[in-house]
Amino acid sequence: MINLTDSALNAVRNAISAADKPVDGLRIMVEAGGCAGFKYNLGLVDQIDPDDTVIERDGVRVFIDMQSHEHLAGTTIDFVVALEGSGFTFENPNAKASCGCGKSFA
Template sequence: MINLTDSAVNAVKSAISAATQPASGLRIMVEAGGCAGFKYMMGLADEAKPDDTVIERDGLKVFVDNKSHEHLLGTTIDFVIAPENPGFTFDNPNATSNCSCGKSFS
């Protein structure tokens, strides 16, 4: 299961309401790259793809492809408002190491 904090849900809902293109949820992916081996990718999405797992939290849909899902099981996504490095954070129990930027892991 992937968990989103209230802060993350509110940030995504705000982004969806301000989007110029139709969006019904958030797509989260893991791709090869970044300074630690894998990187998190996020973006608004209009609909699920055939191989997506769809997670719903407080009316927000989160779309995760099956390859990424295995890397994200148990991950908590938060949205932090801070003077330094504001934005989404990932607490991923599957990561053996993280990049200092928090957007990359191995």
């Protein structure tokens, strides 16, 4: 299971309401790359892939593809506003290491 904090849910809701076209939800993917081996990729999407896992909380739908699901199981996603910058953070129990930016893990 993947958990989104209230702050993350509000950030997704705001992004959806500001989108130029209809949005079905947020896609979260893990891709090869980044300085630690894997990187998180988030984006709004207008349709679901039939193989996606769908998580819905308080009206916000999150889509996760089959390959990414094993890397994200148990992850808590937050949205943090800080002087250094605002953005999503990932507390991922599957990560053995992560880079300083928090967007890449091994």
